[in-house]
Amino acid sequence: MAKQYKTIGDEIWKNKVEKINAELFTLTYGSIVAQLVKDYEDFGEVNKQLEKMGYNIGTRLIEDFLARSNVGRCQDFRETAEMISKVGFKMFLNITPAVTNISADGREFSLVLEENPLAEFVELPDQAAVEDFWYSNILCGVLRGSLEMVQMQVDSFFVTDTLRGDEITEIRVKLIRYLEEEVPAGED
């Protein structure tokens, strides 16, 4: 099952995706974060803004993902995790984070990123190391936004980050609930 997703992801990356220069991408993201830090001067607030931006990206990104990957609905949350890591991340960032720490009820999982294209060449200022600052927090927003558009309400947050001196970069994704389609009264 996992192999099948990997093949889908590889194939889309090879053929159906337009590519840009990685340095340009890293620099663009870096300047966004730097500007936010300058404007807000509070790392907690910057985290929130990055997550919000990610959310807006995610709600749009999912349409592109579905249009290009042509995949059907996932049967359970585990499948969703595999889909995100092998097809989603592959398609957009050309990385395949590992899916780990799946909870017993299958409603939580972690993504461990071996490499992070957003944070290449980045070193956090000392002040950021003291406070809880997640440089790549936009990714959490993207996950939340895109999953919400496919009827899943999730909570996604960084657990550790190599930029902060931790061993690994880990994002935790928790399923809060499935969103059922509801029709307001009087629609009929």
Place this chain on the structure above:
Amino acid sequence: VHAITSKISPVPGSSGIEMLETDTFRIHCFQTLTGTKFLLVADPQQPSIDHTMKKIYEVYSDYCVKNPFQNPEMPIRSEQFDVHLLKLVKSVGGLVQTYGSNNVYSNLINNSNLTSGGISNSGSSTPSQTSVPPTLPNIASSGLELGV
């Protein structure tokens, strides 16, 4: 429409209308996993509708979704979208009926099942109020007619 049709469906667990067929035309409904619905009016003989629908979805996701100034709930006003859609329709060998003005009338029936722009605590959906498309004139013309 979807709510009504999924209730009257003879098969349980239906996801709503997929196709409506009459003597002179067929209406196809393509629903994405995000709740966006595309309605396509076509000639009954028109082949490879599924493939065409997927291509339309791709054009939509390129020129509407990726435009940061295009609000998902609002009617689509994108020249690029119109241009590429026309190209696609022509390539499938269809004719495009224009209504009134020179522009193709675009009113994509967009029915997302979540409130856009943030999580609403009540969890209820607000389908956008879209006007009914004008009565299609002379549908008997052969080929693909895009009544989006």
